[in-house]
Amino acid sequence: MAAPSRTTTFANPPDYTFNSDRLRLTLHSPTKQPIVLVACGSFNPITYHHLRMFEMASDFVRQNTDFEIVGGYLSPVSDEYKKPGLVSAHHRVEMCTLATKQESTWLMVDSWEAFLNYQRTAVVLDHFNYEINTVLGGVYTQDGEHRDVRIMLLAGSDLISTMSEPGVWSHNDLDHILGRYGTFVIERSGSGMDQATDSLARWRNNIYPIPQLIQNDVSSTKVRLFFRRGLSVQYLLPAAVITYIEQNNLYPDDGLAPEKDKGKAKARESGEADAGSESSSVRAIQSTSGTERTILSRHFQ
Ligand SMILES: Nc1ncnc2c1ncn2[C@@H]1O[C@H](COP(=O)(O)OP(=O)(O)OP(=O)(O)O)[C@@H](O)[C@H]1O
Numbered sequence: 001m002a003a004p005s006r007t008t009t010f011a012n013p014p015d016y017t018f019n020s021d022r023l024r025l026t027l028h029s030p031t032k033q034p035i036v037l038v039a040c041g042s043f044n045p046i047t048y049h050h051l052r053m054f055e056m057a058s059d060f061v062r063q064n065t066d067f068e069i070v071g072g073y074l075s076p077v078s079d080e081y082k083k084p085g086l087v088s089a090h091h092r093v094e095m096c097t098l099a100t101k102q103e104s105t106w107l108m109v110d111s112w113e114a115f116l117n118y119q120r121t122a123v124v125l126d127h128f129n130y131e132i133n134t135v136l137g138g139v140y141t142q143d144g145e146h147r148d149v150r151i152m153l154l155a156g157s158d159l160i161s162t163m164s165e166p167g168v169w170s171h172n173d174l175d176h177i178l179g180r181y182g183t184f185v186i187e188r189s190g191s192g193m194d195q196a197t198d199s200l201a202r203w204r205n206n207i208y209p210i211p212q213l214i215q216n217d218v219s220s221t222k223v224r225l226f227f228r229r230g231l232s233v234q235y236l237l238p239a240a241v242i243t244y245i246e247q248n249n250l251y252p253d254d255g256l257a258p259e260k261d262k263g264k265a266k267a268r269e270s271g272e273a274d275a276g277s278e279s280s281s282v283r284a285i286q287s288t289s290g291t292e293r294t295i296l297s298r299h300f301q
């Protein structure tokens with residue numbers, strides 16, 4: 001079957017410019033293939049785990065492949081994705097920008113899909129390919145030889161496992177994303193790697209599974225729940241993002257925290273609570289395995 005064709009013309013949102021501030025245009029090694037990592041998602045809000053996915057991929061690429069990473073992008077999804085509880089793209093882009101500025105020397109945020117109507121991931125990757133290879137002209141070796149950059153999707157195993165669910169991704173898009181570009185898959189607890197990739201075997205050469213050496217099941221859903229229950233989110237996401245969320249009241253306390261926790265939250269605000277007294281409900285949630293729904297029903301009703 002012929003490879004699905006690339007999208008080559010793109011409408012941009014008003015006032016859009018592609019961010020390439022931190023894109024490295026000169027390769028360290030002339031023998032390696034330059035790649036750019038693109039993580040698509042809600043980022044509602046961005047957490048340290050989203051940032052860590054890039055670090056895990058970077059270690060993996062250095063140790064196991066002939067690729068060289070020249071850039072990494074977070075691409076927050078459009079408001080039209082309409083996932084329940086999705087705060088506006090403006091806020092999600094701003095949070096990702098604060099996080100990358102504060103925490104990273106190489107990650108960037110691209111707001112293209114965020115400020116458009118919903119764009120399929122295959123089209124988003126085409127957009128990156130267009131901006132980096134067609135508009136910017138790719139990258140160069142130190143001897144001045146031109147190289148096209150390969151765009152690759154960076155995703156958790158939960159997202160990749162949706163690729164086997166009927167009706168979520170078209171076969172053409174999968175062939176485009178996995179056949180033409182490829183993906184690094186970060187293991188995510190609760191979503192097995194084999195289960196995620198078994199039915200994608202025909203593209204196995206372009207799928208790079210990355211095991212989590214330190215288990216980390218932080219999710220945006222849990223972080224939102226913590227905000228809504230008045231629990232501490234310190235050290236789960238960058239401080240600048242926490243401040244931004246508080247200033248804009250993005251995930252308002254729903255007043256449903258148990259009475260005893262409200263007392264603790266107040267004490268925390270006035271600096272009276274010690275770490276131990278704060279942590280019992282946090283621990284209960286963190287130690288819960290299973291889906292977010294289980295967490296909701298067991299701990300937050
Ligand atoms: N703890 C994690 N382990 C592995 N991958 C993760 C983890 N958290 C997020 N990801 C991946 O990051 C990408 C963007 O994630 P997204 O913004 O949807 O975060 P999320 O935590 O899954 O959000 P939500 O809880 O709102 O569904 C997805 O590919 C997702 O699989």
Ligand SMILES: NC(=O)c1ccc[n+]([C@@H]2O[C@H](COP(=O)(O)O)[C@@H](O)[C@H]2O)c1
Nearest residue numbers: 040041042043077120121122168169170
């Ligand atoms: N057919 C597709 O292109 C398709 C299907 C499902 C999810 N996605 C993308 O995966 C990401 C999923 O994000 P969430 O994990 O926050 O739901 C989004 O960027 C979304 O656009 C794309």
